[in-house]
Amino acid sequence: MDREHARKRLAELREQINYHNYRYYVLDDPVISDGEYDQLFRELLELEERFPDLVTADSPSQRVGGPPLDRFETVEHPLPMLSLDNVFSEEELREFEEKIRRFLQWEEEIQYSAEPKLDGLAVELVYEEGVFTIGSTRGDGLVGENITAQLRTVQAIPLRLQELAGDIPSRLIVRGEVYMPLEGFEALNRERASRGEPLFANPRNAAAGSLRQLDPRVTASRPLSFFVYGVADTAVTPCSTQQELYRWLARLGFKVNPLVLHCPDIETVVARYRYLQEVRHQLEYEIDGMVVKVDSFELQHRLGATSRAPRWAVAWKFPATQATTRIKDVDFQVGRTGAVTPVAILEPVTVGGVTVQRATLHNQDEIQRKDLRIGDTVLIQRAGDVIPEVIKPIVEKRTGQEQPILFPKKCPECGHPLVRPRGEAVIRCINPHCPAQRLRSLIYFAGKNGLDIEGLGKKNMEQLVEAGLVRDLPDIFRLRVEDLEELDGWGRKSAENVIRAIRAASHPPLDRFLAALGIRFVGEVTAAQLARRFGSLEHLMEASREELLEVDGVGEQAADSLLDYFSDPDVRAMLRELQENGLQIQPVEAGVPRRLEDRVFLFTGSLETMSRNEAKARVKELGAQVATTVNRKVTDVVAGPSPAAS
Ligand SMILES: NC(=O)c1ccc[n+]([C@@H]2O[C@H](COP(=O)([O-])OP(=O)(O)OC[C@H]3O[C@@H](n4cnc5c(N)ncnc54)[C@H](O)[C@@H]3O)[C@@H](O)[C@H]2O)c1
Numbered sequence: 001m002d003r004e005h006a007r008k009r010l011a012e013l014r015e016q017i018n019y020h021n022y023r024y025y026v027l028d029d030p031v032i033s034d035g036e037y038d039q040l041f042r043e044l045l046e047l048e049e050r051f052p053d054l055v056t057a058d059s060p061s062q063r064v065g066g067p068p069l070d071r072f073e074t075v076e077h078p079l080p081m082l083s084l085d086n087v088f089s090e091e092e093l094r095e096f097e098e099k100i101r102r103f104l105q106w107e108e109e110i111q112y113s114a115e116p117k118l119d120g121l122a123v124e125l126v127y128e129e130g131v132f133t134i135g136s137t138r139g140d141g142l143v144g145e146n147i148t149a150q151l152r153t154v155q156a157i158p159l160r161l162q163e164l165a166g167d168i169p170s171r172l173i174v175r176g177e178v179y180m181p182l183e184g185f186e187a188l189n190r191e192r193a194s195r196g197e198p199l200f201a202n203p204r205n206a207a208a209g210s211l212r213q214l215d216p217r218v219t220a221s222r223p224l225s226f227f228v229y230g231v232a233d234t235a236v237t238p239c240s241t242q243q244e245l246y247r248w249l250a251r252l253g254f255k256v257n258p259l260v261l262h263c264p265d266i267e268t269v270v271a272r273y274r275y276l277q278e279v280r281h282q283l284e285y286e287i288d289g290m291v292v293k294v295d296s297f298e299l300q301h302r303l304g305a306t307s308r309a310p311r312w313a314v315a316w317k318f319p320a321t322q323a324t325t326r327i328k329d330v331d332f333q334v335g336r337t338g339a340v341t342p343v344a345i346l347e348p349v350t351v352g353g354v355t356v357q358r359a360t361l362h363n364q365d366e367i368q369r370k371d372l373r374i375g376d377t378v379l380i381q382r383a384g385d386v387i388p389e390v391i392k393p394i395v396e397k398r399t400g401q402e403q404p405i406l407f408p409k410k411c412p413e414c415g416h417p418l419v420r421p422r423g424e425a426v427i428r429c430i431n432p433h434c435p436a437q438r439l440r441s442l443i444y445f446a447g448k449n450g451l452d453i454e455g456l457g458k459k460n461m462e463q464l465v466e467a468g469l470v471r472d473l474p475d476i477f478r479l480r481v482e483d484l485e486e487l488d489g490w491g492r493k494s495a496e497n498v499i500r501a502i503r504a505a506s507h508p509p510l511d512r513f514l515a516a517l518g519i520r521f522v523g524e525v526t527a528a529q530l531a532r533r534f535g536s537l538e539h540l541m542e543a544s545r546e547e548l549l550e551v552d553g554v555g556e557q558a559a560d561s562l563l564d565y566f567s568d569p570d571v572r573a574m575l576r577e578l579q580e581n582g583l584q585i586q587p588v589e590a591g592v593p594r595r596l597e598d599r600v601f602l603f604t605g606s607l608e609t610m611s612r613n614e615a616k617a618r619v620k621e622l623g624a625q626v627a628t629t630v631n632r633k634v635t636d637v638v639a640g641p642s643p644a645a646s
């Protein structure tokens with residue numbers, strides 16, 4: 001690019017970034033995702049590096065955040081509150097260390113503090129003689145908003161420091177992040193949607209919007225919390241490293257994030273990043289990366305800062321989880337239980353390295369609450385293995401050409417009229433012979449949560465159904481090697497393997513078999529309780545409504561669903577046929593002691609002697625429940641030997 005082009009592009013970028021800064025920092029209502037913003041910013045930095053004389057004083061690269069809102073009084077920060085430079089790969093992290101080494105002419109190992117990068121809002125808290133006096137936002141780094149009254153409502157912020165720590169400096173200025181736990185964020189957005197108010201794009205914007213409320217009572221009603229991560233001036237503390245500082249601050253009564261880790265070298269930092277990336281979706285709050293800080297205060301002082309960020313710290317961002325794209329159309333999918341789920345067909349977009357073309361819209365109510373339309377530009381999110389979802393429309397991008405999303409009246413698979421049972425959010429096809437439900441029941445029955453028949457995954461099952469070899473569950477047990485080996489891409493060997501796997505899976509214990517049937521409202525846990533209470537399929541099929549309701553975990557809906565299911569003559573015929581074709585259900589000893597009842601397990605990392613799925617099945621057999629995220633109900637955490645697990 002020549003100079004003239006660069007000048008033009010830079011002006012464009014500055015204008016765009018300033019607009020997005022305004023949407024983000026002032027309105028708490030961004031119109032692009034953080035990942036997209038980071039790309040613009042990166043392009044700006046790269047161009048400015050190539051053409052240093054084109055850097056202007058008002059460039060976003062020279063500044064922090066946005067101006068304070070004039071509805072608040074301002075607070076001048078005694079020492080500037082800076083941003084952080086970003087890195088996006090291990091290579092860039094190592095360059096960061098190299099730069100430090102050159103700057104300091106330092107040969108020895110550099111020690112670090114590696115910390116979750118909390119996705120909230122930076123605040124500064126001033127304590128005079130141990131008493132909280134002034135609290136402010138970062139603002140533009142030099143001047144922030146006075147939100148003392150609002151911050152007083154945040155329970156995790158101590159109003160008075162504990163004196164246990166010995167001498168407290170007469171004036172102590174701490175900094176940290178106010179954040180909104182995910183559960184509270186989701187509840188807040190649901191509430192806002194039901195009142196027709198605009199949704200927050202993420203917990204960060206929700207936290208910022210909640211803190212910058214003129215009426216502190218509104219702030220008090222929002223679930224905010226706080227983690228401390230530094231002080232303005234380390235010289236007033238008795239500490240000489242970041243780690244000592246955290247221990248000291250904890251003794252004063254501050255909440256320090258439990259995942260902060262002291263790293264003796266850069267290798268440990270890298271391992272820690274991988275670890276945090278693995279557990280991030282199990283945390284109760286959102287993190288968008290890891291902050292790496294040089295541990296020693298002496299080195300921090302020698303390194304100093306630029307006008308925008310300290311040289312002794314860097315943010316290593318996680319791959320993005322959000323992006324913006326357009327809803328081209330909406331598809332309606334019929335699930336195993338007949339539920340009809342609207343799925344947005346998207347303009348393909350990459351999120352964290354994966355191309356996303358579809359996202360769930362959940363149900364009609366969600367669509368209405370979020371006010372989504374075909375043609376809308378939307379913010380989407382793909383977090384972990386979870387199905388991508390549409391967070392909200394970007395209303396600013398509407399052209400007037402958007403179309404409402406209309407639900408079909410008839411099942412897209414079988415044409416049967418759809419119904420919406422009273423009190424339910426979903427619309428269903430209740431035709432028990434609906435082909436969509438059949439196929440999905442078959443897939444579920446043979447899948448991981450069912451009999452787990454190796455070689456009969458989704459793809460193969462679809463092929464068998466298409467070839468007319470399987471229509472209903474009993475057909476699985478009628479399959480012969482000769483039928484399978486003829487199929488496209490099979491052959492003798494794989495046919496034999498699958499037949500062997502079917503035979504091996506044909507003696508399931510009653511609870512497993514029940515779960516595999518995929519009866520509505522009867523999940524694994526309920527299936528296990530039912531098996532234990534009734535012992536055999538015959539007894540269960542004869543159970544009355546009252547008897548069913550006596551079983552733990554069986555409510556009215558599950559009881560009705562079971563009665564409906566077992567009273568259907570087609571189902572009875574199907575169950576008989578299954579057994580005639582070689583399926584032998586193993587009775588379960590009624591009333592065996594269940595040693596882990598009332599316990600809730602959480603597994604993280606890979607385990608040594610069994611797979612995670614195996615371990616989960618094991619504890620469930622013993623009566624425990626399994627959680628997928630850290631929450632208050634969890635009683636036991638089983639962590640695999642991840643190198644840096646804390
Ligand atoms: N979507 C948009 O339109 C838009 C617009 C502007 C900014 N942004 C987002 O904001 C970022 C820039 O914001 P920024 O200047 O606040 O920088 P930043 O959020 O990337 O990093 C600095 C901030 O990290 C926070 N932080 C969290 N944990 C920390 C810890 N353990 N130690 C120290 N600090 C910690 C602090 O609040 C600090 O101010 C962008 O990279 C982008 O993700 C998005």
Ligand SMILES: [Zn+2]
Nearest residue numbers: 411414429434
């Ligand atoms: Zn149907």
